[in-house]
Amino acid sequence: MEFRDLKSQYNKYKTEIDSAIHKVLADANFIGGEEVAILEKRLSEYVGVKHCISCANGTEAMTLLMMAWGIKEGDAVFVPDFTFFSTGEVVSFVGATPIFVDVDKDTFNIDTIKLERAIVKVLNERKLTPKIIIPVDLFGLPADYIEIEKIAKKYNLKVLEDAAQGFGGSINGKKACSFGDAATTSFFPAKPLGCYGDGGAIFTNDDKLAELLNSLKVHGKGDNKYDNVRIGVNSRLDSIQAAILNVKLTAFINHELDDVNRVYKEYTEKLKDVVETPVIPEGYISSFAQYTIKLNNKQERDTLQSKLKGEGIPSMVYYVKPMHKQGAFSENKYEDKDFEVTNKLCDTVLSLPMHPYLNAEEISLIIEMIKHVFKTI
Template sequence: MRFRDLKRQYQVLKAGIDKAILDVAASGAYIMGPQVKELERELADYVGTRHCISCASGTDALTLALKAWGIKQGDAVFVPDFTFFASAEAVSLEGATPIFVDVDRETFNIDPADLADKIEATLRKGDLTPKVIIAVDLFGLPANYPALRRIARKHNLHILEDGAQGFGGTLNGKRNCSFGDISTTSFFPGKPLGCYGDGGACFTDNDEWAALMDSYRMHGKGSSKYENVRIGMNSRMDTIQASILQVKLKAFAEELAAVNKAAAEYTARLTDIVETPVVPAGCLSSWAQYTVKLNSKPERDGLQAYLKGQEIPSMVYYPTPMHRQKAYANLGLSESECPVADRLCDTVLSLPVHPYISSEEIDEVCDAIETFLHREKGDRKEKE
């Protein structure tokens, strides 16, 4: 069993992917070939934005957005505490300061109430200027954008949607990667829509920001690649990756339906055994991860070890909250900065899920979880 079975996906899509790769190899246009522009149009149409600007990774996509807004030293950017390091790393690389915000324990996404408190605290302190809210669509579920937009308007802040795990999810019929003033995603192989290497994209309706991000991704180009009007970066998409994504995008609707079916099977089996993921009304998740919560760190770690012994893969996303990462020790943050994130880091466990997982495999995972927890319950009773 694989955590996210990319080999099985390849076998299903093999004919189209092989042809796409060979067509690029024969064309000689290996970087920013015509397939890249075609893909950008297809992605913009799918998401529902005016512009899609592809780039070399999801992290670069965040960087391009921050550069387009001129984020710099002295600026405060509000980042969920429970997320992958890149969400804050991009902020620091621009010289700005990430302010970590606690998350909702049910959705895992940024908590609007704590965000409002953190913005007010930053304003009172006065040494940083609030500029941006980064909302991460964690594990495939859209953040609470109506609440976030009200806060952003109140304080005149931009929203940067980090949809690295969220491509394909929806909120009230609107697709993820369309909620931010600029939105980003990642095409890392394990993401809901993944290529065979690194890749990313930015989405926006703003013509000026789109032009700036297009310039920044190609060394700050002006009217041509040999006219450089700003200091930029090298973040172009390889044509082979774009061609693979075109094939996968055609199959994406079917895969999205299949992974939601798999998640529903997990939930039906596990609801009375562990705390299963919550999908609020009006939301559709793209299920980058199916993440359950256990009662304690020892229980979570014990279950993960047991599953490994049964040759069932699982992952902990994430073992350390952002405010306790060594890279941010210089910020002098309190150990109790974000208590919900702290608790989640000790109790979450992500199970194998992908569009091609079988019902038999789901049953195998659920049976193993039930066996372990039943045994643990018996052991506790004996000790009592």
């Protein structure tokens, strides 16, 4: 059994994927080919924004925005404590200070009440200048952008939606990657929409920002790549990955998002009285990058994971260490008591196999095994 079954996906779309790759090989147009332009247009239309700027990966997508917005030493950027390292890394990379904020115990996303408290605290200390909020659409569920955007407006902050895991999610019909001043996503293979390597994209309705980003991602180019008007980076999505993503995007739209939500409903219906299952607020749709349950304590979580492994059922812990305890951020001082929810989640969450190609037999096996384990512990 696969945790995220890319093999079944490939076998289903083998003809289309192989054909798309072979076309790029035959055309020998490997960088910036028509496949990239087609993908960017399709992605912007799907999300509902004016511009999609593809790049090398999701981390660089956020880094490019840090550069475009001039974020630097002395600036404060607010980041959820329970997330992947890169969301805080891009802040420190440009010399700014990540301010970690505890998360909501039900949605796993940034706690908006604690977010505002953190902003006020930074303002009162007068050591840093608040600049950006980076909410993360964790495990596929969009963050609470209704409240986040109100807070951002109140304190004159930008919002960068980190939708690395969230592509395909929505709030009242408004798609992930369309919130805030700009949004980013990742095409890492295991993401809801993934390629066969690294890839990422930025989404925005800001014409000038899009123009600047298209320059920054190609060595700060001006009219052409040999006219360099600013210092930039080399961060491009290659044509083969774009060709693969064009095939996968069609599958994602046609059935994959619906299929992962079918699996979510099956899991939740059968497990809700056994473990704490994911909470999806009314009006929200998750793209379920992960299906994450909560156990009562670390021992119970670790026992369940071990028993599942013994039966050939893979599972993962996202995340074993909170951001504020990462050694890379040790020069910043954080109070452990400010992260009560995150600290507990790191000890109690477990993600089960989740992808559009889970069949009824596999789902039933996972559910019955979890029920069996809880009869013995």
